[in-house]
Amino acid sequence: MVSRSTHDHKPLIYEVRGGVGESPVRPDGTLKVKGEFAYASDLWLDDALFGVTLRSPHPRARITGIDISGALEIPGVYAVLTHADVPGTKHYGLDHSDQPVLAIDEVRYEGEPVAVLAATDPHTARRAVGRIVVSYEELEPLTDARQAVFDSSVPPIHPDGNVVRNQPIRHGDPDTATAEVVVTAEYEVGMQDQAFLGPESGLAVPAADGGVDLYIATQWLHVDRSQIAACLGLPEEKVRLTLAGVGGAFGAREDLSMQVHACLLALHTGRPVRMMYGREESFFGHVHRHPAWMRYEHGATRDGKLVYVKATIVLDGGAYASTTKAVVGNAASLGAGPYEVPHVSIDAYGARTNNPPCGAMRGFGAVQACFGYESQMDALAEKLGLDPVEFRARNAVSQGSYLPTGQVIDSPAPLAEMLRKAAATPMPAARSTMELGELPGGYGNTTHGEGVRRGVGFGVGIKNICFSEGFDDYSTATVRLELVAGEPVATVHTAAAEVGQGLVTLQGQIVRTELGVEAVTIRPADTSVGSAGSTSASRQSYMSGGAVKAACEAVRAQVATLVGRAEPDIQLTGGKVVSATTGVVADLADVLADGAVEETAVFRHRPTVPLDPFTGQGDSHVQLALCVHRAIVDVDVELGLVKVVELAAVQDVGRIMNRESLEGQIHGGTAQGLGLALMEEIQVTDGRIRNPSFTDYLIPTILDMPPMRLEILEYADPHAPYGLRGAGEPPTLSSTPAIVAAVRAATGLPLRRIPIRPEHITQQ
């Protein structure tokens, strides 16, 4: 560890291992690989009852009666609850409380919870729930989002109407702008699912004080808590949440699923209640990515400068508002992409329909728009006879550019450089073998080279990092430094949800770098510490990373005071308290001998403002992140089968905090974008999900995901902790249009709907 001379006055280099910039082993890694990690579905208490949910079989119906007597007769059943048993507010929601805890007189989507039941074991519970008799009067479901928005003759499915938000963006003079070259097209994005592997699970334990302790896999403990407490009619301090092992999230755990249900059952029965959705139920139990319909018109000069963008974007939010408002805000404000456009007119709408509810999913509104504007950029480039990379580079934003919202990009945005780097990435060698695994159709043995054409495509995406539009976004961290068996040990406590992305590892790295101690303990996330905000919007490295850093700084300042120095002069490294001017001042262990040092910090990013409701102007975003993809595909044009041969990504992350985790995020985000391009869709007909299983909801396997080439840039953002830029979502945006562009290049087809299905290519 520290071996330098005690009077070395040169700037200190941190020498503790596992700090910022390294890739220490994840504390949860080995357990997860060995299958020993305890997920929420592994929660267990000997006397726990099992809770199940009765769901609506109809996308829309009036409830004319609920008879629970048959279920109550079954031995082993402890409670059957309906909306009448909800003691507090009967509705909840992330920014608009329109979703009933249990359906009240009407169901608005297939799978909506109508009643919950607790019994001694899952088998009894499932049998009993089948004895609840609900009488429905079926109603015609509203399933067309455009109709919901534009057809005023359609009766609203909620008292306050079907449109959750309409956000216009007006920039320049779009009404009079004309251009030499114009491209207009309509695009569609299917309903993608987050497809996390750990189904919704939790354990609610009634407490002696009349409150409840809930162990739950979620993305944001505190916002769960405030919604749960309101519905239970309890003060927040009587509802205590602890994060249980999260098996993936991707946005699907932002909304409540069974949280209130489990607590209601536990409080009602006085017994712990465990709930766990099955795989099929999970498809009905969480929100999905908004399907989108988009009409884009782009105008450019003949020499390849964008003149205007006009777009209408309709996002189908399904039965309840969820996060639709914010999703619309992203689609609108980022709807022209990372390009300089003098004149912009965008109208983005979020609708409520009787389709499955949609809300947060990685990329959050920016994904849908990205498919639209990137498809348009390719179409324009083709019409102009320009190389698609060159055309994009000519119009690319950079630091100092304006977004159509009037916001100035005030940190590095090296898009032109990123595009050129992506284009200059070496091409993979031509296919040398007829190894089936390398061909479209794979081991299905559908081609030995017949019909196979190669295509190359590029995609670019821009994503806002952290919560936008005036949201008071903050995170809280407590850091404690104390002696354990004579050695300094740091403990970190936040409510930030580790959902697999590696935040727990990163918190340890930050503490090691800031406090120079190697032993760092991360306490379980719970609500006994202040909110950390959501694990979403690529924000936790920035926000909870920022909070941990701030708490460490406060601890360091306290240590400095204890040794009679001022903080800026003092660093902690290798277990020593070191002054930049006079060298080692003390052993940290000696300073801590009198007691622990503990500090709590609340970190806020710079404020943002809401978009103007009529013009869409405003500095609404905290930070913007860019990613560029190049996709190379082989398409069997006769069969419509696609093999993605290689994906290259160039991403600017400001600062590489942990390369291994970061690369994992880029690989994973890219794979999720590949899924949206080629296979992932919840197929909904007349409001009904037709493929609620992993048999028919296909996500890419390792044989579908090609090797990647990554180029990661580090242009520091001066506003962000360590200069970092959130990195989890951007690759999800750009990989989709890149792959679609490559398939278009191989087939010559317009392909305006994703996911592309084989029959779209063969045109059956």
Place this chain on the structure above:
Amino acid sequence: MDFLRPTTWADALSAKAEHPDAMPIAGGTDLMVGLNFGQPPPPALLDLTAVGELAGWDRDDGTIRIGAGVTYSQIIAELARECPALAVASRTVGSPQIRNRATVAGNLGTASPAGDAHPPLLATGALVEASSVRGTRVIDIDDFFLGVKRNALAPDELIRAVRVPVAAGPQQFAKIGTRNAMVIAVCTVAVALDPVRRSVGTGIGSAAPTPRRAVEAEALAAANLPWSSGGALAEDLARDFGNRVAAAASPIDDVRGTAAYRRHSLAVLARRALQWTWAEMTGGPR
């Protein structure tokens, strides 16, 4: 639910006779999925994995007798030469974990129109050996599939083995899925050439209520292939063959694909498979 675990074939047959509603379980890769999906559990499970006789395969004259316990992984590793179409089909089933457990007998037990082993068995004229305490009968694969997930087994019968003729000539199997692994077939085609009998066998999957042969396509190819000269396969013949295979199907629209796409891709796959097999037989490139 009772769990019966005989260790000999004779005990297995008596158990099945005593409990005709006991559900045999081999790899469990269909059965357990069904139970997890909320299918009513059977009164008893009859576990066949401890019956040693079922585990291997043997060769008897020109026939490979594949025991009911033989997994896809074994077929891929051990029978690629003798049963090429079945081996290629086996390679497309699920993932390594599934192939290490799942069996052809289980595939036949389920008798799904999408079962990937079925088209090769149809194309090669396989026989299903069905046994009960009453004795053993041999069911022609053509008579085995009765309807969607219905087969010709009697309630007291178990599959002992599948008899597949040793390949007399080149065989191919091709499967369309919307991803490159772990996928239920959108449609499948198997083609087997028999230069001795100058016959062509076919099987198609996921394109009708049951797996089935394309008999007219078989006849067309058998009559028109240049068996004697060993000359090149005419493009027209390959195309006609493909179209007749497609015509034999009665596909539906479902979440996995449209009927029209299934018909189209069957024609393409059958054409290609005939070209590959013919090229292989005549020494050309595959």
